[in-house]
Amino acid sequence: MSxxxxxxxxxxxxxxxxxxxxxxxxxxxEACRLAVDDQTGVLHFGxxxxxxxxxxxxxxxxTHPELAAVNYRLRAMATDLSCRNMGLGRMLIEGALxxxxxxxxxxxxxxxRHGALGFYARLDWDVTGASxxxxxxxxxxxxxxxxDD
Numbered sequence: 103m104s105x106x107x108x109x110x111x112x113x114x115x116x117x118x119x120x121x122x123x124x125x126x127x128x129x130x131x132e133a134c135r136l137a138v139d140d141q142t143g144v145l146h147f148g149x150x151x152x153x154x155x156x157x158x159x160x161x162x163x164x165t166h167p168e169l170a171a172v173n174y175r176l177r178a179m180a181t182d183l184s185c186r187n188m189g190l191g192r193m194l195i196e197g198a199l200x201x202x203x204x205x206x207x208x209x210x211x212x213x214x215r216h217g218a219l220g221f222y223a224r225l226d227w228d229v230t231g232a233s234x235x236x237x238x239x240x241x242x243x244x245x246x247x248x249x250d251d
Contacts, residue, residue: 106188106190106193107149107151108147108148108194108197109149109150110145110146111146111148111155111158112146113139113146113160116139116146116178117130117134118155119155119157119158120134120158120178120180121133122182122183123180123181136160139160143162143163144161145161145201145202146159146161147159147161147198156182156190157179157180157190157194158179158194159177159179159180160176160177160179161175161177162174162176166211166244168244171248171250172211172247174207175210175211175212176210176211177212177213179191179212192224192225195225199247199249202249206250207249208250209247210249211245212244212245212246213244215240215241216233216243219243225247227247228247230244230246231243231244
């Protein structure tokens with residue numbers, strides 16, 4: 103048995119890692135809530151090690167305006183710095199896509215930070231379009247994958 107476990111999370115269980123990795127200017131807690139966190143259809147997944155959440159990703163029913171057949175969005179994905187390069191991001195994405203595919207989700211898209219583009223490319227996601235700035239977060243590009251093929 104692996105020391106890591108893929109699992110569903112409550113939105114509040116994602117907040118500490120969001121603050122630690124993605125939004126260090128925010129205090130862990132309510133300040134890390136996304137407005138969509140608890141809306142119908144939003145799914146939060148994580149990887150736990152000995153009960154501690156070490157990787158997260160939130161999947162939101164939202165169609166990209168340029169990708170009509172891609173109807174879920176990944177937001178706020180992060181892996182604890184102490185657990186990087188251990189395959190946990192891949193484990194999280196693969197587990198989440200399996201769940202979403204069983205729900206007849208067509209595909210997933212995300213605004214990916216430039217530093218993560220290689221990660222998505224290695225997972226066979228399309229990296230498309232021009233780079234753009236996300237305030238306080240830096241350069242991003244659109245990444246997406248179909249899962250209904």
